[in-house]
Structure formats: C-alpha cells, structure tokens
Amino acid sequence: MTGSLLETMLSLTIVIPMLATLGIIVTGSNPNLREIVSLLASLLVLILVVNIYQAYDQGESISVFWLEVIPGITLSFRAEPLGILFSLVSGFLWPITTLYSIGYMRAHHEKNQTRFYACFAVAIAGVMGVAFAENLFTLFIFYEILTLSTYPLVTHSGTEKAKQGGRVYLGILLSTSIAFLLVAIIGTWQISGTLDFSSGGVFPENTSTSILSILLVLFVFGIGKAAMMPFHRWLPAAMVAPTPVSALLHAVAVVKAGVFTVLKVVVYIFGIDLLQTLPATQWLLYLAGATVLLASLVAMRQDNLKARLAYSTVSQLGYITIGALLAVSAGIIGGAMHIAMHAFGKITLFFCAGALLFVGQRQYHRVTTNRRQLEQVVLAGGHTGRRSNAVNGCFANKLFAQYCLPDANTGPRVLFRQG
Template sequence: MGDMMNQETLMQWIIILPLLAIPGILLFHKKPNLREASTLIVGALLLIAVVAFYQGFDATSGSYVHWWELMPGLDIAFRAEPLGVLFSLVAGSLWLVTSIYAIGYMRGHGEANQTRFYTCFAVAISGVMGLAFADNLFTLFVFYEVLTLSTYPLVTHAGTDKARHGGRVYLSILLSTSILFFLFAIIGTWAEAGTLTFAQGGVFDSTTSKTMMSVLLVLFIFGIGKAAVMPFHRWLPAAMVAPTPVSALLHAVAVVKAGVFTILKVCVYVFGIDLLADLDVTDWLLYLATAGVLLASLVAMRQDNLKKRLAYSTVGQLGYITVGALLATQAGVLGGAMHIVAHAFGKITLFFCAGAIMVAAHKTEISDMRGLGKTMPITMIAFFIGSMSIIGLPPAAGMWSKWYLLMGSLEAHQWAVMIVLMISSLLNIAYLLPIPLRAFFDGNRSVVSIKREHIKEAPWPSLLALSITAIMTLVLFFWPQVFYGLAESLASVAGGTNG
C-alpha cells in the first residue's frame, strides 16, 4: 500500500512541479542566471519524477487521485494509464532539453520579455501533465484549455503586428473548435453514456445508436483542433511567428502532441477500437486524415521558409497519428503511440536546428542555406538525423512507428492508406533531405571543406540541446523498449473488449 501511496503522491507532484518554477522565475527576473537556474532545477526534478513514476507504474492497478467534484459526475481526477505515462515521459524529458536550448537561443537572439516566456512555458508544461493523467473527459478538457491559453502569450511573444495576427489565428481556431465541437462531443457523450470517465473498451454500450456515435466521433476529431486535422490546421503555420523554442514546444512537446494524444485517448477509451471499426464514418474520417497527410506534405515542399516547411511537415506527421487511431486496429494504435515519441524527438531536433541557423547564420530561407555545413557542421548533422527519423529511415526512431502504422493498414485492409503513407514518406525525403545535402555538398556536388576557423555554431546551450535530441533519436531506434512497452500495453488495452 505504501508503494501505491507513493505513486499517487508522485503523480500529483508531476502535475504541480512545473508551477513551482514560477516563484523563482519571477523573483529573479533581474538576475537571468538565477532565473534560468530555477527553470532548469525544476525541469530536472520533473524528469526525475516522471522516470520514477514510470518505474513504479503498474498498468493493472493504475494509480488514481481525486481532487474535487464540481457536480455529481463532473470531477477533476487523475489516473495513470499507458498512453498518459508515455506522453508524460516525452514531455518531461523534452521540457528540460527545450529549456537548455531556450537559454542559448533567447540570449543569443537578445529576446525581450524572457521572464514572461519562462513563466508561460512552465504553466504550459503543468497543463500537459494534467492532460496526460486526466481520468475523464472533463478533466482533460480543463487542462486542454489551460494549455491553449498559456501558450498564446508565447505565440505573440515578439509583440509585432505579425505576431499578434498569428496569435489571433492561433487562439480563434483552437478556442472555436474546442467550444463548438469538442465541448458538444463531451456533452453528447455524457448524455448518451451517463459518464465521462475513460474506460477500457469504451464507455458506450450496445443500446447507443450508431448514428449518434458517428456524430460524436466527427465532433471529437474536428473539435480536437490541436491535432491540426485539415481544414482546422491553419493555426499551426500561423503560430510560426513565435520564437523557435516556442515552435519546438508547440510542435514537439506540448500543443500538437496534446491534440493527437487526446484523439488516441478518445478512440481507445471513449469509443474502443471494436466499436470504431463498426462505424461507417470511421472510414471517411480515416480517408480525410490520410488526404491531409498527403496535402500537407505537398504544401511543405513548396515552402522556402524553413520553419514554415517544418510546420506543414508537422501537420502531415500528426495525420499519421490520427490515421493510426482511426485504423481501429491494435497495430495502428501501437504505431500511433510510437509516432508520438518518434516525431517528438525528430521534429524538436529539426526546430532546434532551424533556430540555431537563425541565431548563428541569420538565415531563415532554405535557398540561402547552401554550403552551411562548413560553418555549422554539428547543426547540419543533427538536422540530417532528425530528417531521417521523420522520413522513417533506419537507424532513426521514426522507422518503428511507420512500420507499425503500415502493419495497422494491412491489418485493416486499408491498401489506399498504406500507399499514401509510403508516398508521403517519399515526399518527406523530397522536402527534408536536400537541406542537409546542400549544406555539405555545394553546387557542383563537391564536399564542403570544414575548417576549424570557419566554424560559427549557435551558443553552446542550444548546440548541446540539439545534440541531445539528435542522439536520442538514434538511441530510440536501438532501444525503443521503454516506449514500445507502454505503446504495446495501450494496444492490448485497446484490443481487450468490454464483453
């Protein structure tokens, strides 16, 4: 019992810990070294807590914590399950790395309002942890909105007209989808199932009409705007006006991952994959998500601005996870969960590199990056590794998730989906690999000579962060067991029927 007690206490600490950085950040706002130290210390503590929680996690017992009841049936409560633990591990490890990176970037770039930046960052991570462990749809919705509101000041950080416009698009799309669709889906679930608590095999019973469940599924898929399902993806490229560490947080750690995490969680714990496979509308949504993967990849190819290209790439990669959930097979769920991890480490590496190029070489357009390998070899090698993971080439982590997604399409006999996933991987090659290749081979295909005196990389904290995430991308290819184990137990929960 003592052990269980510790797990439950630890889960609450994981949600609260990021907020404990805020007093230090505000107190030392005039002493940057101490201010950043409070973020890093709390970030390290959070990582230790998340890892300790994972080590004590037992999928069968599932630690449960109840905070308060607003009305009968509307509770703020938390429970550990495999997908939440997986998400908390990803976000917990990447917050620390992103904070290290941010220190180099924000100082190297001479950004204003750094205290506000680190404060909002901490609130956002707390929101992610609350969302990861939410026991019911109501708790999930509350933390989902906390995340939207706490990241808005990060998107508009620069304070320019362009930043404010980007922030307006960001906020209006995310709030309107969640109030018009997501909230209605939650109310509809409550009306039909009489509960909002996530359950193995789903919450609906055989008496619920298929039409009603189809309507709810559509509302959920479009209402979870953070998953950037087309046509509600415009907020994502619009949010690119933010500083690069924010792009990294939005695209790899917090916002978009919260979206696809929610879609996976709803598909597995609200509908259950047996029921999903029965609904006619599932196939339509699956084809829509698949089309989104293809369209986003095509739009990405046309972007010359590196961050814009990466943003559209993210829209496509999130589509993979939505596809994994909607395939309604165990392999699809497993692939989707694995892709949350692989995409997080791969894409954060690419964004870190984009920011490093901007700080050190002051370049934002891909056409200006030819021969950049001679001055920024470490950054461009990291970019190459991150690209391999997004494409799904060994020895990078992205290979495993794409493998299981293809297996899932086979299992569901969705040949068209399988072909699109393969074409999309070829498009990933077309829009990502030329960037590092041009950096190391200039126009006449001769290798760029790298001389010690030429090298001018980004500030060392940024360089350290992008090296860590690039190395992790390779490590997760050879040792994916931790995340694979969690994804597999999620898939077996998904496959277990509720009789």
C-alpha cells in the same frame, strides 16, 4: 513505493510546474536565479515522471482525486500507458528545451523573458494534466489551459505579424474546442453518464451509430491541436513564435497533446471495436490521409524553414490520426510510438532551424555556409522522423503497413509509399 507517495508524486507533476511559474515571476528580476528555477522544476518533473513509470511497470495503480466540480464529474488523475508515454516524452524534452531556450533567448536579447518562462511552465503543467487526466473533463480543463498559456508565447515578439498569428492560433484552437469538443464531451456525458476513460469505451450497447458517428466527428474536429485539415492553419501561424516555443510546444507538447487526446478518445471513450462499426470512421480516415498528402505537398513548396517544418508536422500528425482511426491495436501502438519518435525528430529539426536563424539563415535555398556539416546534423534528426532506414521510424511504419494491407484501406497504403 507506497500508494500515497505515488499519488503525491502524480499530483506534483502538475503542481511543480505551477509553483515554478510563481517562482519564475518572483525571481524575474534576477535572470540567473530565474533560469535555475526553470531548470530545477524541469529536472524534478523528469524524475517524478520516471518514477511513476517505474512504479506502473511494477504493477502499481496510481490515481489521485482532487475535487468534484459538478455532481458526478471530478478533477482526477490516473497513470496509464499512453499518458505515461506522453509524460515521459515531454518530461524528458522540457529540461533540454530549457537549456536551449536560455541560450537562444539570451543570444537574441529577447524582451519579456520572465513572461516567456512563466508561460512555458504553465504550459508544461497543462501537458502533465492532459497526460494524466482520468476523465474527459479534467483533460478538457488542461487542454484549454494549454491553449491559453501558449498564446502569450506565440505573440511573444509583440509585432503586428505576431499578433496576427496569435489571433489565428487562438481563434482556431478556442473555436474548435468550444464549438465542437465541448459539445462532444457533454454529448458523451448525456448518453453514457460518465466521462471516465475506461478500457473498452463508455457507451452503452445499443447507442445509435449515427449519434456516435456525429460524436466522433465532433471529437476529431474539436481536438484542433491534432491539426486535421481544415483546422490546421493555426500550426503554420504559430511559427511566428520564438524557436524554443516552436520546438517544444509545436513539435512536442501542444500537437502531441492533440493527437494524444485523439488516441485516448478512440481507445477509452469509443473503444476500438465500436470504432470499426461506425460509418464516420471511414470518412475521417480519408480526411486524415488527405491531410498527410496535402500537408506534405504544401511543405515541399515552403521556402521558410519553420513553415516547412510546420506543414511537415501537420502531415506527421495525420499519420498518428490514421493510426488511431484504423481501430486496430497495432495502429494504436504505431500511433503512440510515432508520438515519441516524431517528437524527438522534430524537436531536433527545430533546434537546427533556430541555430540557422542565429546565423541569419531562414530560408532553405540559402543554406550555403558549412553546408555539409549542417546537412549531417539536419539529416540525422530528419531520419528519425522520416521514412528511411533509421530503426525506430521504420518500425512504426512497418506496423502501419502490416495492418493496412489486410484491411481494405488501400488509400493509406498508397500514402505510406509516397512518404
């Protein structure tokens, strides 16, 4: 594979979903044609992402530069391990969700389907942009594109409740990104002079730890999509969206973009070693632990299936944030693996919730028809996300536990036992 072909492929992972948006709008009046555009685009993106992974595995370095926006700050992309993982997960799940959406939307005779598929495609473009961003600026741009493009999806049904949910969703996500994340990004640029993701971090040697702590706090709270408490309310509020939206975006794309950004910031902006020396890391770790615990408790009290899954997601994201903030490489690996595992697990659960909705069952205590069969399906999906003997989930858990014990972080250890 030649370098420039790979570069084009990298650009295409973002351009193709954008073109798909146009295609969907144009073919809006012909539902079958429109669905074909979606499916085709999703399959193409999957192929591209797999190719990029294979090329990277063979040692190729893939990066592409689009343009320079502000002197010294560019819009550019680069393939690196975390990004490839995230793009593979999303790329694999987009075609599957498209198939599910087609069935779901048609079965429910939903209105505004063109707007739905078009916004979906833009959201996937946003996801790919976040995954492959070479610097914080590019990531921020696509992060915001993701927020804005998923808003019409959340308020899809147009009811008063949907609009209310949309307001909470947008309010929290935009507020945190403008008030905290943007400041953190500009602060990083001021101090270090660059926004590129570099291994080992970007800050110069003698930067004061208090300023870095403040930046860390701004980053963690600014990345609202990682649903750290107290900025987690948008996730349950987003459950007014149709199930395919909840499944792909709020179990996979949007939330994973959040924790992915946390991981990238921790690894490539601060650097793991630097993070261990900051006083703020301890406090944020406790906060993440609290998120895990409290969200799980709240989830147990939810009757509505989707709300239950939403709070469970908040809790699981807390695990990934803990993994990032532990500031050891196994924590990062555990966090990254959990991105993949939780994605597959949660999306299955959401698909089931959608199926249950179709038979009119929204509430947990009313799931009575074909209970045994449904239970099998639900539990199989649930195993991958929960602490049990399913292989992968356990592996991630073991990594967490292994490195929690030697650290004097007894808090997280207790939480893992609670699971």
